[in-house]
Amino acid sequence: MSRAMTSPLPALMHPPARRHDQQKEQTRLDLSLAAFELAREHGLASVRIPQIAAATGVSPRTFDNYFASKEAAIAWPATWRASRLAANLTGRPEEPLAGALVAAVASMYEQNEMDGLPPGWLRDFRALVAKEPALHGEYLKAAGAVEVALAGAIAWRTGAEEGQLEPQVLAAVVAGAERAAVLYWVRQPSTSSTLTDVVRTAIDMAVRGMAGGF
DSSP states (O other), X not given: OOOOOOSOOGGGOOOOOOHHHHHHHHHHHHHHHHHHHHHHHHOGGGOOHHHHHHHHTSXXXXXXXXXXXXXHHHHHHHHHHHHHHHHHHHTOTTSOHHHHHHHHHHHTTSTTSSTTSOTTHHHHHXXXXXXXXXXXXXXXXXXXXXXXXXXXXXXXXHTOOTXXXXXXXXXXXXXXXXXXXXHHHHHOSSXXXXXXXXXXXXXHHHHTTTGGGO
């Protein structure tokens, strides 16, 4: 079901960003990380939008131009991460799909994970979500965005028709295995395995049979 990939995945390829757009994205990231750190330090209920804006050096009105709520601000990098994960997969066109999926997801846990995010951000974000029920809705939205982006990348890689069931199921399986790996690793009182290794093992377990069908 594979095909020769002679053109880029349109949804993941963008022209060089203009300076104004880059500045807007940096402001969005600064607001998100400020909201995240304040919530970690003081608890989400104690954080107010003016505090987030002040920590970033902008007005509350500017915050409102970027985010509908403090919860949306905190979860935004998780949605941003979706396009990075999909790009990681499409950047491995010569590898078998199962191996490419394992490597693409595991790479998100290596080094600094994503440019601009602190080391360990994803782990700390998920720990905050577990502690703050008010974040669950935005977390689920972000998880959905990851599955949609990953399903699109799988479909492009395999030549599947848009909206076909198999890529969506495989993306959901991969996302579920990733979440299970993180929960397993966090709950271990002591382990010699790194989070990257646990994620790699879980994704391999999940896709070993299914990805071979493409």
